[in-house]
Amino acid sequence: MKTITLALALLLTPGCALFNRSHQPPRAPGAERGDFAFPMMGMKDVESTRIRGxxxxxxxxxxxxxxxxxxxLPKDASPAEQCLRRREVWDVEALPHQEGVVIVGLSPRTEECDPHNVALDxxxxxxxxxxxxRILSVRK
Structure with a gap:
């Protein structure tokens, strides 16, 4: 009985490891990825945004x-509702508030999702x- 329990535990262990993998972002195919020319970083004539870790x-x-x-999303979701599910249409503000606390504000660029500028919550x-x-508090 002890041998069966040990064998079962050993068989299940690799399967559990699958649940601990982090998400790997998609990558361009090798040919596209290898030929990309990076700009020089930190140059005064190049506009960039530096964000603290x-x-x-x-x-x-x-x-x-x-x-x-x-x-x-419901199956009959409007184009505006679908648009709001894309992260790139959201603006973000981050404000160091007090020692060890950062306030993060998220707001949609409504003109991206609704050209008629109907109020989108x-x-x-x-x-x-x-x-x-960890998240201390949320206001939506």
Missing amino acids: DLAMAIALAMDDFFLSMPP GGGLYAIDTTQW
């Missing part, structure tokens, strides 16, 4: 929670604890 992590936590908490405000990397 704690702000980037707070933004990622807030956006993941925001999009994962959305209800499933949406957005959220997050308080992120940057010492334990």
